Every structure is written in structure tokens, then in C-alpha cells.
Amino acid sequence: xxxxxxxxxxxxxxxxxxxxxxxxxxxxxxxxxxxxxxxxxxxxxxxxxxxxxxxxxxxxxxxxxxxxxxxxxxxxxxxxxxxxxxxxxxxxxxxxxxxxxxxxxxxxxxxxxxxxxxxxxxxxxxxxxxxxxxxxxxxxxxxxxxxxxxxxxxxxxxxxxxxx
Amino acid sequence: xxxxxxxxxxxxxxxxxxxxxxxxxxxxxxxxxxxxxxxxxxxxxxxxxxxxxxxxxxxxxxxxxxxxxxxxxxxxxxxxxxxxxxxxxxxxxxxxxxxxxxxxxxxxxxxxxxxxxxxxxxxxxxxxxxxxxxxxxxxxxxxxxxx
Numbered sequence: 178x179x180x181x182x183x184x185x186x187x188x189x190x191x192x193x194x195x196x197x198x199x200x201x202x203x204x205x206x207x208x209x210x211x212x213x214x215x216x217x218x219x220x221x222x223x224x225x226x227x228x229x230x231x232x233x234x235x236x237x238x239x240x241x242x243x244x245x246x247x248x249x250x251x252x253x254x255x256x257x258x259x260x261x262x263x264x265x266x267x268x269x270x271x272x273x274x275x276x277x278x279x280x281x282x283x284x285x286x287x288x289x290x291x292x293x294x295x296x297x298x299x300x301x302x303x304x305x306x307x308x309x310x311x312x313x314x315x316x317x318x319x320x321x322x323x324x325x326x327x328x329x330x331x332x333x334x335x336x337x338x339x340x341x
Numbered sequence: 342x343x344x345x346x347x348x349x350x351x352x353x354x355x356x357x358x359x360x361x362x363x364x365x366x367x368x369x370x371x372x373x374x375x376x377x378x379x380x381x382x383x384x385x386x387x388x389x390x391x392x393x394x395x396x397x398x399x400x401x402x403x404x405x406x407x408x409x410x411x412x413x414x415x416x417x418x419x420x421x422x423x424x425x426x427x428x429x430x431x432x433x434x435x436x437x438x439x440x441x442x443x444x445x446x447x448x449x450x451x452x453x454x455x456x457x458x459x460x461x462x463x464x465x466x467x468x469x470x471x472x473x474x475x476x477x478x479x480x481x482x483x484x485x486x487x488x
Binding site: 178179180181184186187189194195196198199200201202203204205206207208209212213214215216217231236237239240241249251258259261315317319323324325326327328329330331332333334335336337338 | 342343344345346347348349350351352353354435437438439442445446449453454455456457458459461
């Protein structure tokens with residue numbers, strides 16, 4: 178199964194992010210109009226008997242719906258190095274029906290189409306699983322005037338699962 | 342096509358908490374490893390007679406006068422820091438937390454909720470201010486011991 182992981186920066190260990198509840202979420206915090214929150218997380222297939230194609234990763238509400246409005250702006254970029262500001266400025270925020278990374282936040286497989294930092298690899302091919310951790314970055318900006326609260330958001334992954 | 346959604350908790354708070362942390366934390370953030378091992382013994386911690394000896398014979402009265410005159414220096418130092426943040430406030434130091442785990446840990450402990458891969462110029466100045474406040478506190482303690 179495809180899973181999202183966080184990494185302990187001190188020990189280097191990976192922890193799966195919960196999917197059914199908020200028992201182990203990605204934890205983000207910032208203040209209205211303050212510095213954007215940025216965190217590196219990972220996507221991985223933990224099942225050696227399957228491989229995954231047509232992967233698309235989007236920020237959503239926890240119900241899988243698009244994040245509405247522009248006060249909360251969630252962006253995604255892939256890669257092992259922290260993206261520079263000009264790359265964050267070049268990509269869209271939140272989700273929509275669009276698959277254009279300049280319009281909304283989306284990471285898609287396969288590699289080799291468009292900018293590399295807006296893509297994800299397909300996780301394995303027929304006969305060969307791929308169980309490596311692939312890093313990507315989540316950036317969250319909260320505009321001035323946003324209420325003080327804790328929001329339950331999500332990262333939604335759509336995919337096609339195939340048997341090895 | 343299947344879809345799975347993973348939890349992302351976003352806390353929007355009034356402000357990023359800045360704690361003074363331990364001196365070791367501040368040294369890590371300022372990249373001054375090992376400085377605590379070499380810190381000289383503070384004058385305030387030794388008998389007054391020994392202080393005069395340590396300070397190569399400078400009359401105690403001069404030290405008191407200098408100590409009492411530092412107020413204007415603090416005002417000027419604060420003005421310089423404020424001016425600096427206006428001029429270069431957009432500068433950020435981006436680093437890879439896995440390659441600098443101690444630095445990332447120090448950022449996490451000093452600036453709760455801040456990204457672990459970045460030190461902004463404002464954060465750097467906040468640390469300088471904390472370091473300055475500590476130096477002033479030590480100076481005042483020393484000053485009192487000279488009275």
C-alpha cells in the first residue's frame with residue numbers, strides 16, 4: 178500500500194502518517210501572516226507484492242475535498258533538497274480539478290513530464306517492486322486574519338494498484 | 342483508481358513561542374560548539390579581592406562607572422539590530438536537517454513550531470538579543486558584586 182511517512186530528524190527513523198484518523202498526523206503549525214511552515218515528508222509503497230502507477234498527490238481537507246478559499250494555502254514540491262522560494266512562487270496552492278502544477282498543488286507520476294520537482298516516480302514496475310522512500314515537501318501559508326484554530330487537513334493520494 | 346487520504350494537522354496560533362532555552366541550545370544555534378567548556382570563571386563568582394587582581398589592577402571605581410554607563414550602549418545596540426532586520430530581514434539560511442541534526446534540534450527547542458530546515462534573519466537576531474540579555478544579566482550581577 179502507498180503510505181506517507183514523516184522522518185525523525187534526529188534518529189532518521191520513519192513513521193507512517195495515519196490515514197483513518199488523526200492518531201499520527203503530519204503536524205504543522207504557523208501563525209496568521211507569519212513564516213510559511215515547510216516540512217519534508219515521504220511517499221513509499223510498503224508492499225513488495227504490488228506496484229503503483231498513475232499516482233497523484235494533492236492537499237485536501239481530511240474528507241478528501243478541495244481546500245476552499247485562499248487564506249490557507251498548501252503547496253507541494255518533490256525532491257530531496259528544500260525547494261527555493263522561486264519554485265514555491267511558481268506553483269499553485271490547494272486543490273482543484275486541474276492537473277497543472279502552476280494552477281494547483283499536485284505531484285504526479287511518472288517522472289519525465291514537466292518540471293522534476295512537480296513529479297513523483299511510479300512506485301515499481303511489473304515484476305519489480307519499489308519500496309524506497311521518496312521525499313517531497315509540504316508548505317503551508319496562512320494569511321493574516323485567519324482564526325486561531327487547529328484544522329484537520331489531508332494529503333490525498335490517488336493511484337492505480339497493480340500486482341507484481 | 343483508488344484514493345487514500347493521510348492526516349495533516351495544522352495549528353494556527355497567535356505567535357511562535359520563543360523561549361530562552363539553555364545556554365547549550367543557544368550555543369548550538371549560534372554554532373559555537375564547546376564554548377561552554379572554555380568559559381572563563383565569572384568575576385561575580387569570586388571574592389572581590391581576586392576580581393581586582395584578575396582585572397590587572399584597574400580601580401574598582403572605573404569598573405562601576407563603566408557599568409553604570411552602559412545604558413546608552415544598549416539603546417544604540419538595539420537600534421542597530423532593528424535597523425539590520427529592516428535592511429536584511431528577508432535573508433534565510435536553509436539547511437538540510439538530516440545533515441545538521443543538532444542545529445535542527447536547537448531550532449525546534451528554541452522556536453516551537455518553526456520549520457526545522459531554516460533560520461531566518463529575524464530568528465538569528467532573536468537569538469542575538471537573547472544572548473545580549475544574558476550578557477547584560479551577567480554584567481549586572483558582576484556590577485552588583487563590585488559595589
